[in-house]
Amino acid sequence: MSWWQRLVRRRQMEEQLDRELRFHLDERIADLMARGHDSAEARRLARLELGGPEQVKEECRDARGTRGLEDLWQDFRYTLRTMRQKLGFTAVTLGTLALGIAATTVMFTVIDGVLLKPLPYRQPDRLVRVWEQTSWSTHMGNLWTLTYPNFLDCQRESSSLDLAGWRYFSGGTVSKPGEPENVNGILVSSNLFSVLGVTLSRGRAFRSDEDRPGAPPVAIISYGLWQRRFGGNPAAIGMQMVLEEKPYTVIGITPASFRLLGDEEDVFTLLGQNSDPRLQNRAIHGIQGVGRLNPGVTTAQARTELALIGRHLEEQFPKSNKGRIFITEPLHVNVDDVKSTLWLLLGAVSLVLLIACANIASLLLARAVSRERELAMRVALGAGRARLTRQCLTESAVLGLSGGLLGILVAVGGIGPFVAFWPGELPRAEEIQLNWQVLLFALGVSLACGLLFGLAPALRAPTGQLEQALRAGGRTVGASSRRLHSGFVICEIALAVVLLVSAGMLGRTLLRLASLDPGVNVHNLLTARTALAPSTLTNPARTRAAWQDTLDRARRVPGVQAAAIVDTVPMREGNNEIGYWTTPAEPPENQQPQASATSVTPDYLKVMGITLRQGRFFDDQDRLGNEGVVVIDDVMAQQAFGGRNVLGQHLWIGMGSDPVRVVGVVDHVRYWGPAGDDQAKVRAQLYYPFAQVPDQLLRRWSELMSIAVRTDVAPLSVAEPLRHAVSAATGDQVIYEVRTMEHLAAASLALHRFLLLLFGIFAGLALLLACLGIYGVLAYLTSRRVPEIGVRVALGATATDVVRLVLRQSLGMVAVGIGLGLAASLAAGRAIGRLVQGVQSTGLATFAVMAVVLVVAALIASFLPARRASRVDPISALRQE
Amino acid sequence: MPPKSDLPQGTLDLLILKVVALGPMHGYAIAQRLQQVSRDVVQVPQGSLYPALHRLENRGLLAADWKESGTGREAKFYRLTRKGRAALETEAASWQRLTEAIGLILGMSERTAQ
Numbered sequence: 001m002s003w004w005q006r007l008v009r010r011r012q013m014e015e016q017l018d019r020e021l022r023f024h025l026d027e028r029i030a031d032l033m034a035r036g037h038d039s040a041e042a043r044r045l046a047r048l049e050l051g052g053p054e055q056v057k058e059e060c061r062d063a064r065g066t067r068g069l070e071d072l073w074q075d076f077r078y079t080l081r082t083m084r085q086k087l088g089f090t091a092v093t094l095g096t097l098a099l100g101i102a103a104t105t106v107m108f109t110v111i112d113g114v115l116l117k118p119l120p121y122r123q124p125d126r127l128v129r130v131w132e133q134t135s136w137s138t139h140m141g142n143l144w145t146l147t148y149p150n151f152l153d154c155q156r157e158s159s160s161l162d163l164a165g166w167r168y169f170s171g172g173t174v175s176k177p178g179e180p181e182n183v184n185g186i187l188v189s190s191n192l193f194s195v196l197g198v199t200l201s202r203g204r205a206f207r208s209d210e211d212r213p214g215a216p217p218v219a220i221i222s223y224g225l226w227q228r229r230f231g232g233n234p235a236a237i238g239m240q241m242v243l244e245e246k247p248y249t250v251i252g253i254t255p256a257s258f259r260l261l262g263d264e265e266d267v268f269t270l271l272g273q274n275s276d277p278r279l280q281n282r283a284i285h286g287i288q289g290v291g292r293l294n295p296g297v298t299t300a301q302a303r304t305e306l307a308l309i310g311r312h313l314e315e316q317f318p319k320s321n322k323g324r325i326f327i328t329e330p331l332h333v334n335v336d337d338v339k340s341t342l343w344l345l346l347g348a349v350s351l352v353l354l355i356a357c358a359n360i361a362s363l364l365l366a367r368a369v370s371r372e373r374e375l376a377m378r379v380a381l382g383a384g385r386a387r388l389t390r391q392c393l394t395e396s397a398v399l400g401l402s403g404g405l406l407g408i409l410v411a412v413g414g415i416g417p418f419v420a421f422w423p424g425e426l427p428r429a430e431e432i433q434l435n436w437q438v439l440l441f442a443l444g445v446s447l448a449c450g451l452l453f454g455l456a457p458a459l460r461a462p463t464g465q466l467e468q469a470l471r472a473g474g475r476t477v478g479a480s481s482r483r484l485h486s487g488f489v490i491c492e493i494a495l496a497v498v499l500l501v502s503a504g505m506l507g508r509t510l511l512r513l514a515s516l517d518p519g520v521n522v523h524n525l526l527t528a529r530t531a532l533a534p535s536t537l538t539n540p541a542r543t544r545a546a547w548q549d550t551l552d553r554a555r556r557v558p559g560v561q562a563a564a565i566v567d568t569v570p571m572r573e574g575n576n577e578i579g580y581w582t583t584p585a586e587p588p589e590n591q592q593p594q595a596s597a598t599s600v601t602p603d604y605l606k607v608m609g610i611t612l613r614q615g616r617f618f619d620d621q622d623r624l625g626n627e628g629v630v631v632i633d634d635v636m637a638q639q640a641f642g643g644r645n646v647l648g649q650h651l652w653i654g655m656g657s658d659p660v661r662v663v664g665v666v667d668h669v670r671y672w673g674p675a676g677d678d679q680a681k682v683r684a685q686l687y688y689p690f691a692q693v694p695d696q697l698l699r700r701w702s703e704l705m706s707i708a709v710r711t712d713v714a715p716l717s718v719a720e721p722l723r724h725a726v727s728a729a730t731g732d733q734v735i736y737e738v739r740t741m742e743h744l745a746a747a748s749l750a751l752h753r754f755l756l757l758l759f760g761i762f763a764g765l766a767l768l769l770a771c772l773g774i775y776g777v778l779a780y781l782t783s784r785r786v787p788e789i790g791v792r793v794a795l796g797a798t799a800t801d802v803v804r805l806v807l808r809q810s811l812g813m814v815a816v817g818i819g820l821g822l823a824a825s826l827a828a829g830r831a832i833g834r835l836v837q838g839v840q841s842t843g844l845a846t847f848a849v850m851a852v853v854l855v856v857a858a859l860i861a862s863f864l865p866a867r868r869a870s871r872v873d874p875i876s877a878l879r880q881e
Numbered sequence: 882m883p884p885k886s887d888l889p890q891g892t893l894d895l896l897i898l899k900v901v902a903l904g905p906m907h908g909y910a911i912a913q914r915l916q917q918v919s920r921d922v923v924q925v926p927q928g929s930l931y932p933a934l935h936r937l938e939n940r941g942l943l944a945a946d947w948k949e950s951g952t953g954r955e956a957k958f959y960r961l962t963r964k965g966r967a968a969l970e971t972e973a974a975s976w977q978r979l980t981e982a983i984g985l986i987l988g989m990s991e992r993t994a995q
Binding site for chain 1: 907908909912926927928929931932933935936939947950952954955956957
């Protein structure tokens with residue numbers, strides 16, 4: 001039954017009730033008159049017998065049993081009526097609330113998608129990660145990826161779980177069909193898709209008999225690569241694709257939404273078909289393990305079994321497996337980078353929402369107080385206290401829910417832009433969407449808000465002292481309501497202080513970080529990953545010649561001043577940490593100090609603009625066969641040699657048994673970006689000549705190298721000429737991930753800038769809301785004090801006195817609010833310092849500045865009501881009394 | 882004004898059902914009939930008659946139609962539903978049992994007193 005039908009029926013029922021009682025009265029009157037009473041007497045007796053008609057009606061309505069619903073309906077219509085009458089008030093409250101709910105909903109949707117939702121695999125709670133665990137720890141901890149022989153043994157021996165595995169970094173250049181392109185690729189075990197419970201969108205999964213040496217090479221490709229290279233043509237299944245010069249038959253295509261623990265991979269090939277000798281070595285790790293528990297098996301049982309397998313392997317292969325067992329961990333996507341940021345933002349938007357609630361509560365309270373007389377009248381006419389409380393709550397619940405619905409609408413539009421605006425990559429971004437959990441959350445929050453800000457007015461519903469309320473109502477303000485009002489304003493100010501101080505902290509941090517010298521000259525510098533032609537990787541001499549050729553080609557590009565080859569670029573993903581020691585005896589692995597090692601060509605210093613402090617950098621003589629040399633940064637010089645007599649010292653690094661000689665010291669580079677570098681685990685830096693990389697490592701190194709060029713024109717303008725020059729050598733030599741160093745440096749601070757922007761907006765909103773709150777409450781309180789002010793003026797108070805009176809009241813609230821807020825922001829500041837890199841605990845300056853901002857804003861907000869109060873005309877004020 | 886009746890809880894409903902069982906009747910007629918058959922011993926306060934009628938209607942024991950009354954005006958006539966008749970029978974039976982039991986107890990106490 002729709003609302004209007006109920007309305008019609010209700011009206012009809014009321015009418016019938018009235019007719020029925022009237023009929024009874026008329027019959028009774030006629031009877032009594034027949035017995036000889038006169039008309040007036042009969043009427044009086046009949047009414048007496050029946051009792052008060054309204055009471056009888058009320059009891060009949062109660063007897064119908066739909067009373068609660070009807071009341072709710074009545075209250076609801078009453079609320080809509082008041083909302084329509086006070087359009088301004090409604091617009092302000094709904095707008096405030098909608099904004100708060102929208103922001104909270106957007107944040108919660110993102111958190112739900114990224115952090116809370118189970119992974120998009122079949123029965124994700126039955127999936128576990130499998131690691132090797134050692135009885136000792138290195139600086140990286142005691143968890144290791146599996147080695148392939150260990151993986152195979154576990155897979156064969158385990159009866160508690162179905163183990164699948166993969167190995168990253170086996171992409172490369174796809175040269176046919178189409179233009180050569182560098183793609184991500186991984187090596188997988190044949191059962192990976194079945195263990196995850198993922199059905200391919202086309203084609204078939206790997207068969208176990210294909211997962212061995214000599215089987216016909218097959219590949220599964222991602223939906224994205226299929227669209228890119230095959231134009232989404234279904235005939236791609238069965239076609240040949242050349243990856244790193246090796247032809248593969250495409251047998252399947254993953255679903256468009258498939259991500260392997262959050263990463264999108266382009267090509268999947270089989271571990272068992274790969275001829276890389278490292279895969280046969282029981283000491284070389286790199287296999288990621290994931291297992292599906294067999295039906296009925298608990299995680300504890302699986303762990304016990306894996307530990308047992310580990311001990312068997314330890315006995316069999318003591319050299320490689322000593323102290324190693326296998327353990328399981330819950331499967332999850334690594335979201336550590338964004339987790340803290342997301343919770344921080346949810347905290348911030350919750351504060352804004354709370355401020356909005358406090359604001360609305362004080363507005364509603366002001367209205368409730370001015371309606372006190374009306375409420376007293378209702379009580380006098382027979383309304384119960386519970387009924388009035390319920391009416392107040394209905395009003396605020398309706399307000400809360402309509403604000404919430406509006407907010408959800410805004411949030412629906414806001415989620416996309418928010419995710420797009422996120423700096424860098426948001427893991428699981430494709431899973432972020434509004435679902436019923438989020439809707440339930442949003443509606444729950446709105447309802448909670450409604451009840452939160454409706455409670456104070458509702459509890460005020462008058463009880464006793466009706467006469468007093470009726471007589472005085474509308475003219476005075478009780479002490480309790482003044483305290484409540486001040487309480488709301490104090491809360492708002494305290495919350496606003498927290499947001500302001502947080503924004504201030506982030507702002508100062510950003511200023512400080514941006515002013516730091518990154519150690520490289522970021523201007524006119526372009527970097528790009530480079531993949532040599534696969535044909536040149538077959539022998540070391542050809543590889544070295546190909547790199548030299550690439551460098552020469554790059555140098556000839558117009559606009560390029562200098563060019564260098566480097567493996568790890570500062571402020572970009574990827575680094576190489578090695579242990580080093582300064583005396584011939586090699587200390588145990590977990591006691592070796594660590595350094596970031598970078599392999600470079602001689603012009604690297606010139607290209608990057610790094611300052612040489614002592615000694616020399618590399619030249620063309622530093623190649624295999626000559627003495628091994630390194631250049632270290634000042635941090636490492638201090639750490640390894642105490643900073644003195646560094647030149648000529650010897651260092652042992654893990655790559656060969658011969659020591660290398662330190663020939664130069666350079667400035668430290670903020671490799672981890674301005675924010676992260678100070679707290680980075682490994683800060684020491686070491687450079688070694690690419691020409692001295694041993695032959696057996698050359699192929700692996702060549703897969704990782706990038707080219708860096710210093711230009712005398714805008715760096716991006718040489719990107720295309722550089723691409724042509726490099727690819728012209730063989731046709732299948734590519735550069736990719738082309739970035740300017742300015743871009744990389746900016747990207748390393750993007751998260752800080754993003755946070756500052758959002759916190760700035762939140763703090764501004766909070767300030768605005770708090771000012772609105774102060775203004776509203778003061779305007780209300782002063783208007784109630786007009787008679788009192790009239791008396792004061794009549795007794796000789798000047799306009800300044802009155803202004804001072806009002807301002808003192810406001811400043812009292814502001815002072816308490818700021819005090820509480822500062823205490824709370826100390827805690828908030830510590831939380832931010834822990835969650836955001838590079839934030840240092842804030843000095844008094846930030847607190848002081850923010851306090852001044854608030855006091856000034858509060859004074860402006862309270863000046864209007866104060867001035868209005870000072871213009872009170874004593875005569876009319878007293879007459880009003 | 883005559884004193885309010887001391888009808889035990891639930892008795893009014895039973896009496897109304899019994900009266901209406903004789904045939905469709907409007908509220909005023911029910912009040913009159915109750916008074917007549919109880920020979921003025923039971924004075925049904927008219928204020929509680931109507932809520933009781935509405936409650937019984939709401940519970941589906943009575944149904945109501947608007948029909949012309951003897952005086953030519955439209956009145957709300959209540960009649961017993963099938964459910965109402967069943968309720969009347971069980972209620973009447975249990976009332977009977979209750980009064981018999983109470984009578985027994987009262988008779989016994991008289992004998993012991995003698």
